[in-house]
Amino acid sequence: MTRDIKQKSRYSGLESVDRRWGWAFLAPWLIGLVVFTAFPMLFSLVLSFTNYNLVPDVPFAFIGFKNWISLFSDPGMRQSFLVTMRYILIVVPFLILSPLFLALFINAKPLLLKGLFITLFFLPTLVPGIVTGIIWQGSLSNGGTISRFIKSVGLESPMWLSDANWVMPAIALVGLWSIGNTILQMIAALKNVPKELYEAALIDGANAFVSFTRITLPLMSSVLFFNITAAIIYGFQYFTISFLLFNGQGGPNDSALFFMLKVFKEALVYRNMGYASTMSWAMLLIILIITQILFTLNRRFVYYAGDDRK
Amino acid sequence: MSVITGKRVKNQTAGKEIKDRQNFRSILVSIAVTLFVSWLAFVFLTPLYELLNASLGAASREPNQPYGPYVGRIFTYENKDLSVYKVPVNGQIQELALIEPGRANSVFIDPNNPTVRINYPGSYRELERLWVFKPQFKNYVDAWNNLPNGFARGLLNTFLIAGLGTLGILISSLFTAYGLARFNLPGKDLMLLLVTITFMLPPIILFVPQYIMFFKVGWVGTWLPLIVPDFFGNGVSIFMLRQFFLAIPREFDEAAKVDGANPLQILWFILLPLLRTSVIAVAIINFIIIWNDFFNPTLYLAGKTDLMPLSVLIRAFSSARGSTDPQMISAAAVIATVVPMALFLLAQKPFIRAITMPGLDK
Numbered sequence: 233m234t235r236d237i238k239q240k241s242r243y244s245g246l247e248s249v250d251r252r253w254g255w256a257f258l259a260p261w262l263i264g265l266v267v268f269t270a271f272p273m274l275f276s277l278v279l280s281f282t283n284y285n286l287v288p289d290v291p292f293a294f295i296g297f298k299n300w301i302s303l304f305s306d307p308g309m310r311q312s313f314l315v316t317m318r319y320i321l322i323v324v325p326f327l328i329l330s331p332l333f334l335a336l337f338i339n340a341k342p343l344l345l346k347g348l349f350i351t352l353f354f355l356p357t358l359v360p361g362i363v364t365g366i367i368w369q370g371s372l373s374n375g376g377t378i379s380r381f382i383k384s385v386g387l388e389s390p391m392w393l394s395d396a397n398w399v400m401p402a403i404a405l406v407g408l409w410s411i412g413n414t415i416l417q418m419i420a421a422l423k424n425v426p427k428e429l430y431e432a433a434l435i436d437g438a439n440a441f442v443s444f445t446r447i448t449l450p451l452m453s454s455v456l457f458f459n460i461t462a463a464i465i466y467g468f469q470y471f472t473i474s475f476l477l478f479n480g481q482g483g484p485n486d487s488a489l490f491f492m493l494k495v496f497k498e499a500l501v502y503r504n505m506g507y508a509s510t511m512s513w514a515m516l517l518i519i520l521i522i523t524q525i526l527f528t529l530n531r532r533f534v535y536y537a538g539d540d541r542k
Numbered sequence: 543m544s545v546i547t548g549k550r551v552k553n554q555t556a557g558k559e560i561k562d563r564q565n566f567r568s569i570l571v572s573i574a575v576t577l578f579v580s581w582l583a584f585v586f587l588t589p590l591y592e593l594l595n596a597s598l599g600a601a602s603r604e605p606n607q608p609y610g611p612y613v614g615r616i617f618t619y620e621n622k623d624l625s626v627y628k629v630p631v632n633g634q635i636q637e638l639a640l641i642e643p644g645r646a647n648s649v650f651i652d653p654n655n656p657t658v659r660i661n662y663p664g665s666y667r668e669l670e671r672l673w674v675f676k677p678q679f680k681n682y683v684d685a686w687n688n689l690p691n692g693f694a695r696g697l698l699n700t701f702l703i704a705g706l707g708t709l710g711i712l713i714s715s716l717f718t719a720y721g722l723a724r725f726n727l728p729g730k731d732l733m734l735l736l737v738t739i740t741f742m743l744p745p746i747i748l749f750v751p752q753y754i755m756f757f758k759v760g761w762v763g764t765w766l767p768l769i770v771p772d773f774f775g776n777g778v779s780i781f782m783l784r785q786f787f788l789a790i791p792r793e794f795d796e797a798a799k800v801d802g803a804n805p806l807q808i809l810w811f812i813l814l815p816l817l818r819t820s821v822i823a824v825a826i827i828n829f830i831i832i833w834n835d836f837f838n839p840t841l842y843l844a845g846k847t848d849l850m851p852l853s854v855l856i857r858a859f860s861s862a863r864g865s866t867d868p869q870m871i872s873a874a875a876v877i878a879t880v881v882p883m884a885l886f887l888l889a890q891k892p893f894i895r896a897i898t899m900p901g902l903d904k
Contacts, residue, residue: 253805254725258733261718264774269740272751279751286757337579342572351890352583356590358882360834362853363875366860367589370596370868377592409589413897420898469746472836476857492746499750500841508750516747 280510286503299510309511311486312494316468319490323404324463328456331411335418336448350419357412365476368406369393372477378405393477396487403488406473414459421455422448453534461526468519471496491515593879597872598677606670611677617653626653627669629662640666678869685873689859690847693874700851700878703768703839704832710772711779711828712821718775719783720809724795734784741777753841765849767842768832779824782896786820787813823892830882852878 283295303309338349359367371377372392379389392402425448433443449456471492474483482489491511499508595610607614615626617639624639629650631638638650638660648666649659662669686693721727722734756767790813798808814821839854847858856878860871886893 250725250805251727254721254727257717257721257725257805258727260714260773261721261737261775261780264714264771265736265740268752268771268774269743269748272748272755275754276747276751279754284754286754334582337575337582340575342568342575343579344572344576349579349583350894351887353586354886354894355883356586358830358834358886359590359879360853360882361836362856363593363879366856366864366871366875367593371589371592377588409586416894416898465742465744469744476836479861495746495750499753500844505750505754512747512750516744519744 276509277513279506280513282506283504284506284509286505295506299507300514302507303510303514308486308489308494311482312489312491315487315489316470316491318400319403319467319470320464322400323407324460324467326404327407327411327414327463328460330408331414331418331459332452332456334411335415335422338415339419339422350416353415354412356409359410361472362476364406364410365473368402368409368473369477372402372405394484396483396485399483399487402477403470403474406477417455417459418452421452425451450535457526457530457534461523464522464526465519468492468515590879593872593875596869597681597876598679599681599869599872600678601867601869604671608673611675612673613676613678615672615674619651619653619656624651626672627666628672629660629669631660631662636660637672681869681873682877684867685870685877688863688867688870689855689874690862691855693877695848696850696852696855697877699849699855700833700853700881703765703851704829706765706769707772707832708825708829710769710774711776712825714773714775715779715783715824716809716814716821718780719787720805720813722780723784723787724792724805737777737780737784741781743777749841756842762842763844763846763849764842768838776828779828782824782899783817783821785899786817790816819889819892820896823889823896826885826889826893827896830885833882 280299281294281296283290283293283298285292334353337343338346338353343349356364372379374389374391378392382389390398390401392398392405429447429451430443433447438446469492470490474488474490475493475496477483478488482493495508495511495515498504498511592609598611599609600607600611600613604614615637617624617626619639619641622641624641626637626639627650628635629638630636636652639653639656640648641651641659642649643666645665646663648662648664650662651657651659689696718737722730722737727733752767752771753762756762761767761770794812794816795808798812803811833851834853835851836853836857839851840857843850843854847855850858852874856871856874859874864871
């Protein structure tokens with residue numbers, strides 16, 4: 233009896249020692265979570281109601297909802313929202329469909345040297361953003377590779393980087409170059425589709441198109457959904473490539489005035505941290521709403537293998 | 543009997559023929575698909591090839607000069623460098639060196655017989671120059687010497703920033719992942735949710751307040767804002783490493799525990815050796831991300847050329863000399879690209895496995 237109790241207490245003693253170890257391992261991350269994530273978020277929420285400016289001669293004051301109201305009257309803000317929406321409508325579909333297309337080919341049974349092709353299509357994804365910017369600024373310029381190619385076919389090459397109408401297609405073209413991650417994920421998803429399903433479909437007389445739309449697409453829907461969501465969220469924060477393509481400016485007629493560039497300028501050029509905070513919080517709220525909508529759609533349309541949610 | 547046998551033999555040959563034909567067809571299909579995908583890959587990689595070409599090309603291009611590492615052929619005569627042109631002489635095209643350029647009348651000499659002067663009635667500008675394939679490897683030396691504060695410094699900066707950041711992410715994320723995977727702590731599920739939230743959280747929300755924080759403590763203009771946060775865990779890495787830990791049966795820990803090992807020893811001596819390739823993959827992914835990062839160094843190192851990593855330095859270099867020395871910028875860009883590519887090729891398999899790990903998409 234006494235022995236039993238003794239053993240039990242020793243056991244719970246070990247458990248609490250274990251817990252202390254556990255907390256010790258988690259401590260750095262927990263501290264970081266507070267210092268580098270939670271506090272800054274709250275801090276910027278508070279700042280969004282102030283006129284806080286890093287230029288010292290602007291007196292600090294709480295200004296209520298003034299920043300939030302000026303979001304709606306700020307033409308730059310409206311423009312950057314439109315640019316982001318254009319990105320989502322024009323560029324994102326390319327960023328999903330072309331990796332899908334490539335993954336289908338790479339995964340196709342007759343293809344030889346699969347491993348080599350995976351490597352080759354992944355290589356551009358490893359190129360630093362600054363280099364991607366330099367390469368494509370050259371390729372898209374007048375007399376660059378792309379326009380030379382178009383002219384060699386006998387067509388008139390658009391002014392990719394100086395015609396506002398061609399800015400988004402240009403950005404889509406550059407984006408298409410770095411789709412390695414998505415290709416890899418889609419190939420992995422394709423490999424996970426059980427072969428028996430295709431065989432069964434073949435016996436039932438389904439053609440390739442039917443088995444693609446009825447088997448492949450539904451079974452890939454979780455990966456497709458994840459990548460669509462990620463591409464849209466990323467679209468709201470698209471920065472480096474357009475910053476480099478347009479030399480840190482908003483492009484012709486502000487057609488590449490992406491949201492992040494607007495916040496970046498407000499914060500670093502005008503040092504207007506209050507308004508910059510308001511803009512980032514507004515964007516976070518928009519992203520949250522869009523993700524919420526996407527997740528609702530997800531619950532309705534997306535199939536997860538081994539899912540126990542009913 | 544013999545008839546039946548003959549029929550069977552006939553049938554067999556027919557079957558073999560069909561099989562052969564099918565094999566033949568599938569080989570043709572294989573070749574066609576592979577050729578098509580090769581063409582796509584070729585198009586895909588053309589920009590990289592062009593970059594390499596540009597990095598080996600001449601500083602300035604004449605209108606008819608082919609793109610890439612071509613320079614005009616030169617014939618040196620009496621210590622003068624003469625350009626070689628294709629000149630029509632008596633209805634024949636000859637390769638001659640221009641000695642006296644003129645608008646109405648140009649004088650050439652034959653490189654094989656330089657003493658004879660050949661008159662061409664017309665401007666040398668109407669003629670086509672001869673180009674030779676000659677990669678300008680000195681562009682790399684020039685880029686190395688001309689980058690502000692020297693390329694070596696920029697390269698060292700990049701290695702240090704990416705190396706220290708990766709080290710920080712690795713240590714802190716390993717500890718956190720281990721803590722989440724192996725210890726039965728209250729609030730474990732909530733913490734796992736928080737890990738997921740931190741890596742889904744758009745960085746846009748953090749950059750303004752973090753910039754203010756680092757500005758106030760005087761860290762703007764130093765490497766600290768680029769490195770210190772990495773020592774406090776990185777959401778995606780924690781998530782990936784936790785998955786790796788979960789794949790190892792707990793019996794390994796238990797056995798070591800019975801032998802008297804403490805959790806740190808279990809992590810170091812038992813689990814890490816088992817996870818070596820996966821941990822290396824996570825390290826390489828993070829190293830490449832930091833190596834390629836442009837946004838954060840732009841934010842925190844503006845104006846500090848001596849501290850800048852290559853990404854920002856090349857941009858500064860390119861704004862200053864991009865129009866006059868594009869070949870040097872291209873050479874610098876090639877050097878900055880080689881490192882992440884080499885790392886990827888070294889650890890391709892675990893790298894791809896980490897990226898396509900099941901569970902990341904849910």
